Amino acid sequence: MADTDRSACAISRVYRGTFIHSTHKSAVQILEDALLGVNTEGKIAFIGKGEELHKLTQTFGFSPAEVTQLTQNEFFMPGMVDTHIHASQYSYAGTALDLPLLQWLNTYTFPVESRFKDLEFANKIYTQIVKRTLRNGTTTACYFATIHTDASLLLGQIANDFGQRALVGKVCMDRNNAVKHYKEALQESQEETCRFIAELLHKKYPLVKPVVTPRFALSCTGALLRQLGAIAKNNNLHIQSHISETVEEVKLVKELFPESDSYTDVYHKHNLLTEKTLMAHGCYLSDEELDLFRETGASLSHCPGSNFSLCSGVLNVRNVLNHKVKLGLGTDVAGGYSASMLDAVRRTLDASKVLTIQDPEHDTLSFEEVFRLATLGGSQALSLEDQTGNFEVGKDFDALRVNVAAPGGPIDLIQFEEPKIMLEKFLNLGDDRNIVEVFVAGRKVVPFTEPAE
Numbered sequence: 001m002a003d004t005d006r007s008a009c010a011i012s013r014v015y016r017g018t019f020i021h022s023t024h025k026s027a028v029q030i031l032e033d034a035l036l037g038v039n040t041e042g043k044i045a046f047i048g049k050g051e052e053l054h055k056l057t058q059t060f061g062f063s064p065a066e067v068t069q070l071t072q073n074e075f076f077m078p079g080m081v082d083t084h085i086h087a088s089q090y091s092y093a094g095t096a097l098d099l100p101l102l103q104w105l106n107t108y109t110f111p112v113e114s115r116f117k118d119l120e121f122a123n124k125i126y127t128q129i130v131k132r133t134l135r136n137g138t139t140t141a142c143y144f145a146t147i148h149t150d151a152s153l154l155l156g157q158i159a160n161d162f163g164q165r166a167l168v169g170k171v172c173m174d175r176n177n178a179v180k181h182y183k184e185a186l187q188e189s190q191e192e193t194c195r196f197i198a199e200l201l202h203k204k205y206p207l208v209k210p211v212v213t214p215r216f217a218l219s220c221t222g223a224l225l226r227q228l229g230a231i232a233k234n235n236n237l238h239i240q241s242h243i244s245e246t247v248e249e250v251k252l253v254k255e256l257f258p259e260s261d262s263y264t265d266v267y268h269k270h271n272l273l274t275e276k277t278l279m280a281h282g283c284y285l286s287d288e289e290l291d292l293f294r295e296t297g298a299s300l301s302h303c304p305g306s307n308f309s310l311c312s313g314v315l316n317v318r319n320v321l322n323h324k325v326k327l328g329l330g331t332d333v334a335g336g337y338s339a340s341m342l343d344a345v346r347r348t349l350d351a352s353k354v355l356t357i358q359d360p361e362h363d364t365l366s367f368e369e370v371f372r373l374a375t376l377g378g379s380q381a382l383s384l385e386d387q388t389g390n391f392e393v394g395k396d397f398d399a400l401r402v403n404v405a406a407p408g409g410p411i412d413l414i415q416f417e418e419p420k421i422m423l424e425k426f427l428n429l430g431d432d433r434n435i436v437e438v439f440v441a442g443r444k445v446v447p448f449t450e451p452a453e
């Protein structure tokens with residue numbers, strides 16, 4: 001029987017064909033010859049079987065002529081969730097991958113980020129990254145901007161204008177920076193964070209929210225970390241930062257915060273580990289630290305592209321999942337050179353296989369599991385599971401229409417393939433040419449409606 005929400009408003013779109021998504025029970029659930037209706041609020045109003053068409057037209061008041069039929073080589077999947085991406089680093093993505101993290105930050109990252117004081121530069125880069133990620137199927141992104149409040153607000157506006165669901169963080173850092181002027185005083189960081197939050201919330205963008213963003217423990221004094229923890233609590237906001245990305249960083253954090261038992265404890269002591277916290281990397285977390293993540297409800301963003309490029313480490317995702325810690329995937333542009341979540345999917349599989357090469361007993365992640373991490377897992381990690389992540393009645397319709405055999409695309413189909421093979425081929429071989437349409441909260445955001453650049 002069809003799964004429906006009759007209380008909702010009128011139907012605006014109905015699709016018939018193959019839908020592939022994840023649920024808590026199964027990493028890949030395939031609905032063949034399914035019908036999915038989206039209401040005028042952009043929410044999924046019903047999911048039923050093709051044979052239920054007549055009944056559904058009557059219940060929901062639409063005509064069979066309004067149904068859009070997918071072709072044999074097409075399917076819908078949920079939009080992907082990039083749980084960690086530096087919008088401000090997009091200008092040098094694909095370069096500068098020859099140094100370890102701390103040198104990389106001082107040599108490449110901070111000089112570039114300091115340019116975002118210039119709103120014209122910010123507008124150019126932020127427009128490019130929002131368009132690039134949308135085109136590649138990122139319907140939800142959790143962004144780091146820079147320390148500049150006005151440019152960070154601009155990123156929120158651009159995400160809203162293009163229709164991307166986004167968390168946007170004005171970066172906070174009040175110590176340890178080799179680049180002059182790219183640092184804040186404690187009070188300035190706190191006041192500008194409050195201004196950023198107030199002004200972004202005032203815009204009432206339906207899909208864009210602020211996220212409290214201490215860069216990482218090495219960039220922040222204990223006083224700033226504590227104030228940011230309080231700001232997040234008082235406003236019930238998300239928090240994002242980095243944790244245990246490299247061995248050198250972990251060692252320095254121990255020296256800077258000798259009173260803490262671990263890197264995780266540094267954030268915990270400053271009230272920065274909550275159910276709405278997302279920490280990137282975590283390559284060197286101990287089992288005890290993972291337990292603390294689980295107890296506080298904090299999540300991890302796995303960023304294997306960046307972990308490989310900066311030779312940072314290899315996160316054991318299986319161990320994280322065994323500890324029942326929520327985990328999503330991140331591109332971590334520009335430590336990771338690709339802004340595409342398909343790249344994050346592939347690097348996640350590669351990282352898991354590296355661990356299996358090192359230890360044949362390691363339980364390698366399957367592509368089905370990684371598909372779930374890129375979609376439902378990301379929505380859970382960002383505490384947005386009630387809104388996005390899979391095709392459930394009542395959730396927003398955040399979806400990619402994928403054509404595995406798109407003309408001129410990267411995949412050659414030799415014969416008709418089963419949906420699961422189509423999904424596997426798309427995840428391993430596909431690119432934006434296969435993503436023919438992207439929807440966020442029911443709105444078609446790709447192809448872009450405004451004139452192309």
Ligand SMILES: Nc1nc2[nH]cnc2c(=O)[nH]1
Nearest residue numbers: 109215216242306332335
């Ligand atoms: N990969 C990465 N790690 C960080 N740790 C602190 N800042 C950063 C950053 O910009 N990128």
Ligand SMILES: [Zn+2]
Nearest residue numbers: 084242280332
């Ligand atoms: Zn990062």
